Amino acid sequence: MKLVIVCVAILLDRIIGDPRSLPHPVMWIGKLISFFEHRLNHGAARFVKGAVTAVLVVSITGFVVWLLIYLAGLVSIWFAAIIEIILIAIAIAQKSLKDAAMVVYEALKQGDMQEARTKLGWIVGRDTAHLEEPEIVRGVVETVSENTSDGITAPIFYALLFGATGVWVYKAINTLDSMIAYRNERYGEFGHFAAKLDDIANFIPSRITGLCILCLTKNEGPFTWKERLRYWLRDAKKHPSPNSGYLEAATALQLGIRLGGENTYQGKTSFRAYMGEPSVELKQEHILRSIQHLYSVTIFFTLLMGGLFYAISCTWS
Secondary structure, eight states, X not given: OHHHHHHHHHHHHHHTOOOTTSOOHHHHHHHHHHHHHHHHSSSSOHHHHHHHHHHHHHHHHHHHHHHHHHHHHHHOHHHHXXXXXXXXXXXXXXXXXXXXXXXHHHHHHTTOHHHHHHHHHTTOSSOOTTOOHHHHHXXXXXXXXXXXXXXXXXXXXXXXHHHHHHHHHHHHHHHHHHHHOOSSTTTTTTTHHHHHHHHHHHHHHHHHHHHHHHHHSOOOSSOOHHHHHHHHHHHHTTSSSTTHHHHHHHHHHXXXXXXXXXXXXXXXXXXXXXXXXXXXXXXXXXXXXXXXXXXXXXXXXXXXXXXXXXXXXHHHO
């Protein structure tokens, strides 16, 4: 039953996505985080206060979602299933991630570099004003690759395990990470617990997703399976994130391109380790390839994890 609910939710997200006319629940989670951050992120013991904030946000989010499903279940089991499908679909970013990438692709296709730079700036934190086409493509491909786990397969993973409540507990953790897990004076201590919590939550899904990319998408590079596996394990560990490297390295190797390199943030340039071994230059078409990876991996990951969890549940019962 849970696998069916998740599959319907994935299909619903792919077709409809997130209606822009309706407020997204992540906005409410963000407001909750801001409420606690403004009141607690000062003075001494900021790490403890940040940990308290994370626990409260996650607990409140989980309880509200559980209560919604429980109340729906009092009406009927089918109504509860519909509510759960909607809640899971809203938590998955399959269509929104594809749409964000395609907006940049269409601008590049039309030769409108300024528009492409502007639209890329909507989905990445780096400065985009002076980027040329290969770097714009790199920014899109890296974003699609990384968020295939954060925005799609990780929510599916927790939906298969714990239903809509699990999905939104994960989304609360992910939102905490995106809002307060910065290594700067304001958030360094306060957001440290949230950052580690997000690393833990994404540890398993990111690696399984990266392996799915490496095993189950078309290999457009020159390397054998064993070589790609070796390069994947080598490059993934170079990434500043303990999880994102497993996605970006797999994508780079399957497409035969190189990701990583110099990025500029608010005028300051930093270098991110290279992922993959380049056999071709980055081109517009690689954006389309990364979206194909997104769709393929979503299907493979869901069937793989759904089958595995079902087999485990049958064994235990």
